[in-house]
Amino acid sequence: MAVQFPFSAIVGQDEMKLAILLAAVDWRIGGVLVFGDRGTGKSTAVRALAALLPKMRVVAGCPYGCDPAAASGCEACEARGRAAGAARKSVLVPVPVVDLPLGATEDRVVGALDLERALSQGVKAFEPGLLARANRGFLYVDEVNLLEDHLVDLLIDVAASGENVVEREGLSVRHPARFVLVGSGNPEEGELRPQLLDRFGLSVEVRTPEVLAERVEVVRRRDAFERDPHAFTERWKKEDERTRRRLVAGRSRLDGVRVPDAMLERAAQLCMALGTDGLRGELTLIRAARALAALQGDAEVADAHLKRVAPPALRHRLRRNPLDDAGSSVRVDRAVAELFGP
Structure with missing residues (x-):
């Protein structure tokens, strides 16, 4: 297995790293959209975080990687679970x-039903797609702004529901597909439609470092990693282990984090001040703030959590204002300062 660049060794890009961590703590936040320059560590961060996570236990032989401790799973696992005396064998993976490549077809993504076998033999044969492979992990789409709109919409729907349903000619197959969707792209090559932008939970902007010392450090670390990946990874092992413990602890604390009514009102006030459409803004803001509180070990959501997650949760939900030429990040920061104070 290829050695991945350590997550803790990534220089800068703090907002991107935080957004991916929050989505890993609570998958219900929705996907993470990372827009910015090429070569700024977008795919490196996703792979590094996945490599940092502890191995997960799956039902042996299950094509969807079902969790043996879960109450429900795919049709095959549920059938085995109902069988008298059947025990679910599990393995760590x-x-x-x-x-997800740009040229992927819908059948490659969601899976394909073999209609010929179904009609001739009466067998419901299903070939799992990329969504099945991504279950309980990460699905990464580079240049998501160049992917066909209907596929982006499909991905976001499945990511939000945690289940993939394939229906063809009266046949239907459903299986768990709970994953963190991460899409990246360069805005110079085209933008996502506003309707699709709004469906992503968090949106992050990344830029090429403009500070000389930071650029030099990026090159130094990458060069050291490529010359001796194992030695470089060993040097960052303690930092990665610390991040892993924070993440695992955050997941275990998540359901116990309280969200006071005052914070719900704050979130709604902020979204109203910015004029966001619908209620996805408030929902994502609260989910991200709760995940941040869990990650930091706090018992309840406070102003500080809302302020920290407001830019990535709201910047992509703003309408264009012809009377205000400020960027979306500036508008969110301004609204946060007015509501919460400096």
Whole structure:
């Protein structure tokens, strides 16, 4: 297995790293959209975080990687679970990171039903797709702004529901597909439609470092990693282990984090001040703030959590204002300052 660049060794890009961590703590936040310059560590961060996570336990032989401790799973696992005296054997596997190529067909993504076998033999044969492989892991789409709109919409729907349903000619197959969707792209090559932008949970902007010392450090670390990956990874092992413990602890604390009514009102006030459409903004803001509180070990959501996650949760949901030429990040920061104070 290829050695991945350590997550803790990534220089800068703090907002991107935080967004991916929050989505890993609570998959219900939705996908993470990373827009910015090429060569700024977008795919490196996703693969590094997946490699950092502890191995997950799956049902042996299950094509969807079902969790043996879960109450429900795919049709095959549920059938085995109902069988008298059947025991679910399990194995440990790495958290998957699945790349979705731009030229992928819908059948390649969602899976394909063999209609010929179904009609001639009465057998419901299903070939799992990329969504099945990504279950309980990460699905990474580079240049997501160049992917066909209907595929982006499909991905976001499945990522939000945690289940993939394939229906063809009266046949239907459903299986768990709970994954963190990460899409990246360069805005110079085209933008996503606003309707699709709004469906992503968090949106992050990354830029090429402009500070000389930071650029030099990026090159130094990458060069050291390529010359001796194992030695470089060993040097960052303690930092990665610390991040792993924070993440695992955050997941275990998540359901116990309280969200006071005052914070719900704050979130709604902020979204109203920015004029966001619908209620996805408030929902994502609260979910991300709760995940941040869990990651930091706090018992309840506070102003500081909302302020920290507001830019990635809201910047891609703003309408264009012809009377205000400020960027979306500036508008969110301004609204946060007015509502919460400096």
